[in-house]
Amino acid sequence: HPRIPKGAPPGTFGWPVLGETLDYLNLRYKSGAATFFNERRKKYGVDVFRTHVFFSPTVVIAGADAHKLLQNDGYRSLTFGHFSTMKDLFGEKSLILTEADQHKRMRKAVMGSMNWKVLKSHIPTLEELSIETLRSWEGKEVSASEEFAKFTFYSILGLLLSLKPSPHTEILRRDFLVLAKYGVSLPLKISGTNYSRALQARRRLLDGLKKVLDDRRKNGNPSEDVLDHLMQPREITGSDSHLSDEEIVDNIIFFIFAGYETTSTALARIMQLLADHPHELNLVKAEQKRILQELGKENFLTWEKVKSMHYTSMVINEALRLSNLGTEVILRTAKHDIAFHGYTIPRGWNIMIDKTATDNNPEIFKEPLKFKPARFEENLPPYVFTPFGGGVRICAGMDFANLEMLVFIHTLVNNYSWRLTQKNNDELEFTGVVQKPKNGIPIIVQRLSE
Ligand code: HEM
Numbered sequence: 001h002p003r004i005p006k007g008a009p010p011g012t013f014g015w016p017v018l019g020e021t022l023d024y025l026n027l028r029y030k031s032g033a034a035t036f037f038n039e040r041r042k043k044y045g046v047d048v049f050r051t052h053v054f055f056s057p058t059v060v061i062a063g064a065d066a067h068k069l070l071q072n073d074g075y076r077s078l079t080f081g082h083f084s085t086m087k088d089l090f091g092e093k094s095l096i097l098t099e100a101d102q103h104k105r106m107r108k109a110v111m112g113s114m115n116w117k118v119l120k121s122h123i124p125t126l127e128e129l130s131i132e133t134l135r136s137w138e139g140k141e142v143s144a145s146e147e148f149a150k151f152t153f154y155s156i157l158g159l160l161l162s163l164k165p166s167p168h169t170e171i172l173r174r175d176f177l178v179l180a181k182y183g184v185s186l187p188l189k190i191s192g193t194n195y196s197r198a199l200q201a202r203r204r205l206l207d208g209l210k211k212v213l214d215d216r217r218k219n220g221n222p223s224e225d226v227l228d229h230l231m232q233p234r235e236i237t238g239s240d241s242h243l244s245d246e247e248i249v250d251n252i253i254f255f256i257f258a259g260y261e262t263t264s265t266a267l268a269r270i271m272q273l274l275a276d277h278p279h280e281l282n283l284v285k286a287e288q289k290r291i292l293q294e295l296g297k298e299n300f301l302t303w304e305k306v307k308s309m310h311y312t313s314m315v316i317n318e319a320l321r322l323s324n325l326g327t328e329v330i331l332r333t334a335k336h337d338i339a340f341h342g343y344t345i346p347r348g349w350n351i352m353i354d355k356t357a358t359d360n361n362p363e364i365f366k367e368p369l370k371f372k373p374a375r376f377e378e379n380l381p382p383y384v385f386t387p388f389g390g391g392v393r394i395c396a397g398m399d400f401a402n403l404e405m406l407v408f409i410h411t412l413v414n415n416y417s418w419r420l421t422q423k424n425n426d427e428l429e430f431t432g433v434v435q436k437p438k439n440g441i442p443i444i445v446q447r448l449s450e
Pocket residue numbers: 095096107156254255256258259260262263266320325327330331387388389390392393394395396397398400401
C-alpha cells in the first residue's frame with residue numbers, strides 16, 4: 001500500500017494490492033455504488049474518506065463543494081482519472097483521454113461541430129426516427145431498454161454521420177454492441193477472451209468508419225452533420241481546431257459510446273416512471289398536446305417549440321436524478337495536494353465524486369425516492385444537481401441528449417398509450433457504465449385512435 005500522508009482523510013486501504021475493489025464491485029453490482037459510499041461515510045462520520053480501488057489510492061468526495069471543485073477547477077488540480085483499458089477501446093485521441101491543451105483544442109472542434117444549427121437541422125430526422133421506432137413496437141410486447149438502445153444508436157448515427165438504419169449500419173451496430181458489452185471486462189488480450197472480442201470489434205469499426213470518411217471526401221454529403229464539421233479543411237477551421245482522421249474516428253466511436261446507454265436507459269426509465277404516475281403523465285400529455293396544436297397538423301417540431309417543453313424537461317431531470325445513470329461516479333486524479341473539508345487529498349491519488357449523495361439527499365430533494373418532477377420549479381441551491389457533470393469536461397452531448405429525449409416523448413404521448421407488462425420490482429442490473437432495471441422494462445404500446 002502507498003504511504004498515507006499526514007492530513008489524508010479517514011478510511012482504510014483494505015487488502016494488499018486489491019484494496020477494497022472487490023467490496024466496491026460487489027456492492028456496486030448488487031445495489032449500486034451508493035451503498036459502498038454510504039456505508040463508509042456512516043462508519044467514519046464524515047463526507048470524505050479514503051479507500052483503495054482499481055489499484056489506486058482513492059478519495060471519495062461528495063456534496064456541493066465536491067461539484068464546485070469539479071466545476072471551477074479548469075485544468076488546475078484535476079486531471080481525468082482513467083483506466084488503462086480506455087485507451088485500447090476508445091483510442092488515445094478520443095476527447096475523454098486527452099488532457100489540458102489537447103483536450104481544450106479537441107473540445108473546441110467537437111463542440112463547434114455539434115452547434116445549435118446542426119442540432120436544429122436534425123429535429124426532423126429525430127422525429128422521423130421516433131415515428132418509425134414507435135410504429136415497429138405497435139401492439140406487441142417489447143423491452144424498452146433494448147429498443148431504446150437501437151433508437152439512441154441510430155439517432156446519434158444520424159447526427160454524426162447522416163446514416164439511417166440499413167443492413168450496413170446494423171453491422172456497425174453489432175460491432176459497437178460487442179465493444180460496449182465486453183469492453184468493460186478483464187483486459188486479457190488473449191484470443192477467445194471477451195476483451196479480445198471487444199478489440200476486434202473496435203478494429204472493424206475503425207475500418208468501417210474510415211470508409212465513411214473516404215466516401216464523404218469523394219461524394220460529399222447532402223445535409224449538414226457533425227462529420228461535415230469535423231472534416232472541414234484546415235483553411236476553414238484554422239490549424240488550431242483541425243482534426244486528423246485518426247482523431248475524428250476515435251471521437252466518433254467515443255461519442256456513440258458516451259451517448260448511447262446513458263440516453264437509452266434514461267428514456268426507458270421515463271416510460272416506466274410515467275406509466276406508474278398517471279397524474280404526471282397527464283401533465284406531459286397536456287403540454288405536448290398544446291405544442292402539437294400550436295404547430296398545426298402537418299408541421300414538424302421546431303427548435304422554439306422544443307425549448308418550450310418546460311414540464312417535460314422537468315420530467316427528464318427527475319428521471320435522471322432518480323436513475324443514477326452512468327454518472328454515479330466522476331473520476332479524476334489529483335495533480336497536486338488538494339485541500340478538502342479540512343483534509344488533504346494527496347497528489348497522484350484518484351478522486352471519485354459521488355453524485356448519488358446529492359441526488360438522494362433529503363435536505364436537497366424532499367422525499368428523494370419519490371418521482372416529483374415539479375420539484376424542479378423551485379430554485380435549487382448551486383452545485384447540487386449535475387446530471388451531466390460540470391466544468392471543462394461537462395457532457396459534450398448534453399444538448400443533443402435533451403433534444404433527443406424531448407422529441408421522442410413528444411411523438412410518444414401524442415400518438416400512443418403504453419403499459420408496463422411486469423410490475424416494477426426495482427431489481428437493477430449494472431453494466432460497465434450504467435445501472436438499469438434488470439427486467440429490461442417490458443412494455444406494450446398502442447396507437448391512440450384519431
Ligand atoms: C442522458 C444522457 C447523458 C448523460 C446522463 C451523460 C452524462 C455525462 C457525464 C456526467 C459526463 C462527464 C463525465 C466526467 O466528468 O468525467 C459526460 C461526458 C461526456 N458525454 Fe455525456 N451524457 C449523456 C449523453 C451524451 C450524448 C448523447 C453524447 C454524445 C452525443 C455524450 C457525449 C459525451 C462526451 C463526448 C463526454 C466527454 C466530454 C469530455 O471529456 O470533454 N453524452 N456525459
